[in-house]
Amino acid sequence: MTMPEATSPTTSGWSGVLGKRGLTYVLPFVVVAALWQIASLFFPPFLFPSLIDVFKRCIDILTSWGQFSDVLATVGRILAGLAGAFLIGAALAVLMVRSRAVHDFLSPILTLFQGIPALSWVVFAIIWFHGIEPRIFFIMVMTTLPAFTFQVLGALQAMSRDLMEMVMSFRPTRAKLFRVMIIPAVLPDILTAWKVNLGNASRVVVVAELVGATGGVGYELLQQQQVFDMAGALAWTLQLVFFVLIAQAVLTFVEGIAFRYRAVSERTL
Amino acid sequence: MTSAPPIISLNQVSKSFGKSGAASSYVAVDRLDLQIGRGQLLALLGKTGCGKSTIFNMIAGLTEPTSGDVTVDGRNPFREFDSFRGKMAIVFQGDRLLPWRTAVQNVELGLEMLDVPAAKRREAAMHWLDTLGLRGHENDYPHALSGGMRQRVSIARAFATNANILLCDEPFSALDEMTGRTLRAEFVKLVRENGKTAVFITHSINEALEIGDRIVVLKRPANIAIDLPLTSATAVAEKEAIRHQIQSVLAA
Numbered sequence: 001m002t003m004p005e006a007t008s009p010t011t012s013g014w015s016g017v018l019g020k021r022g023l024t025y026v027l028p029f030v031v032v033a034a035l036w037q038i039a040s041l042f043f044p045p046f047l048f049p050s051l052i053d054v055f056k057r058c059i060d061i062l063t064s065w066g067q068f069s070d071v072l073a074t075v076g077r078i079l080a081g082l083a084g085a086f087l088i089g090a091a092l093a094v095l096m097v098r099s100r101a102v103h104d105f106l107s108p109i110l111t112l113f114q115g116i117p118a119l120s121w122v123v124f125a126i127i128w129f130h131g132i133e134p135r136i137f138f139i140m141v142m143t144t145l146p147a148f149t150f151q152v153l154g155a156l157q158a159m160s161r162d163l164m165e166m167v168m169s170f171r172p173t174r175a176k177l178f179r180v181m182i183i184p185a186v187l188p189d190i191l192t193a194w195k196v197n198l199g200n201a202s203r204v205v206v207v208a209e210l211v212g213a214t215g216g217v218g219y220e221l222l223q224q225q226q227v228f229d230m231a232g233a234l235a236w237t238l239q240l241v242f243f244v245l246i247a248q249a250v251l252t253f254v255e256g257i258a259f260r261y262r263a264v265s266e267r268t269l
Numbered sequence: 270m271t272s273a274p275p276i277i278s279l280n281q282v283s284k285s286f287g288k289s290g291a292a293s294s295y296v297a298v299d300r301l302d303l304q305i306g307r308g309q310l311l312a313l314l315g316k317t318g319c320g321k322s323t324i325f326n327m328i329a330g331l332t333e334p335t336s337g338d339v340t341v342d343g344r345n346p347f348r349e350f351d352s353f354r355g356k357m358a359i360v361f362q363g364d365r366l367l368p369w370r371t372a373v374q375n376v377e378l379g380l381e382m383l384d385v386p387a388a389k390r391r392e393a394a395m396h397w398l399d400t401l402g403l404r405g406h407e408n409d410y411p412h413a414l415s416g417g418m419r420q421r422v423s424i425a426r427a428f429a430t431n432a433n434i435l436l437c438d439e440p441f442s443a444l445d446e447m448t449g450r451t452l453r454a455e456f457v458k459l460v461r462e463n464g465k466t467a468v469f470i471t472h473s474i475n476e477a478l479e480i481g482d483r484i485v486v487l488k489r490p491a492n493i494a495i496d497l498p499l500t501s502a503t504a505v506a507e508k509e510a511i512r513h514q515i516q517s518v519l520a521a
Binding site for chain 2: 162163165166167168169170171172173176180181184259261262263
């Protein structure tokens with residue numbers, strides 16, 4: 001008697017599929033790292049340091065509180081700036097949805113802000129503010145505010161009118177309307193906005209710290225540049241990259257939980 | 270039309286869209302007088318675009334008449350919007366389920382607005398899901414339910430609040446004939462058993478004859494063309510005569 005052929009992958013089959021996917025994801029990084037390592041054999045360390053040196057520097061940063069606190073300071077600045085910009089942006093977006101006049105007034109201003117380079121905001125902040133933290137917070141908020149506002153505005157405007165009417169037919173209080181309808185409806189766009197702005201903010205914070213701070217990843221990068229320490233520059237940069245990767249993973253995890261109601265088509269794009 | 274005092278009353282109600290007098294202005298409802306008695310199941314019948322949904326929205330308090338008075342239980346449903354919380358429930362044309370809520374959570378929606386404790390909410394929602402044959406699907410998200418099941422959930426949502434007035438805007442029009450007929454029969458049974466007043470908007474003569482104990486046929490812009498009382502004793506031959514009468518009015 002013969003056993004029927006399995007139609008779905010077996011345990012070893014699944015591990016094979018996962019292994020192949022993992023390899024596809026990791027392969028580009030391995031290739032870049034290998035090319036760098038080969039280059040380090042032919043060029044001086046201040047141009048292409050060995051990956052072992054970079055790794056050692058990373059461990060140094062992670063294990064020394066003095067250095068790791070600089071990483072945490074930068075992470076704190078990114079999160080504070082994003083949170084500030086999100087709260088202000090969401091409030092502005094609600095006002096813009098509720099009033100055509102407010103929309104017409106604020107829209108060009110925010111578009112104008114979008115055109116101002118991050119470096120200009122750094123200069124303005126240095127002139128306008130005394131403390132380091134207010135300066136960096138201001139820069140972070142001003143550079144991410146337009147994107148947050150327009151993204152939340154778009155999400156509010158795209159809300160289903162039919163669903164809104166249905167919820168309104170039950171006469172909710174304003175707080176309940178937000179809880180049962182508005183927040184769940186705009187949450188996917190808000191999480192996307194956070195993902196996009198997280199990348200932008202991590203780039204801007206370095207510029208802000210480079211010019212106007214006495215600590216943080218940007219400040220440390222400036223120190224490495226002054227002593228031509230490429231291994232150090234790479235190690236500090238990697239700290240920021242790690243943070244962005246971790247934050248993105250957290251957001252993706254939240255998405256996975258919050259949007260489990262979504263239908264998944266067997267045919268995808 | 271009815272001897273009992275009306276629970277829903279529209280007096281000389283007009284509704285126009287766009288600037289008054291402008292070329293683009295559109296009159297949807299024109300000086301409509303309509304009284305609906307307590308416990309009545311009224312079928313509001315008219316061709317597409319005759320203003321049925323506008324009347325529906327005015328009774329629901331979702332839009333305000335341009336002129337005239339709409340009162341529900343003696344109050345203005347638009348101006349005293351919040352005072353109708355739990356007093357009026359709507360079954361829409363589409364199911365309009367919140368996609369991020371399971372079937373049972375969707376049914377609980379109206380009860381949440383009434384601050385009903387969670388346990389009682391769940392109990393009531395499960396009762397209505399059970400009544401409508403959806404036990405076992407309470408934790409399914411809307412995308413996992415068929416069109417008929419989704420519409421059942423939306424009916425359960427409307428009944429769960431125990432509102433005295435039910436407004437239904439062509440709730441079965443998107444369903445296949447068999448499912449529509451079954452749900453219609455269930456709906457009428459539930460309305461009668463629970464002593465509700467219901468306004469049922471439809472463009473189907475058959476549906477109006479099946480459901481209503483009174484049929485109001487609208488002309489365009491919305492105003493009463495004919496107002497026909499029906500009873501369960503209305504004979505088949507008499508219903509056929511009514512059907513022909515409605516057809517001739519709608520064709521005019």
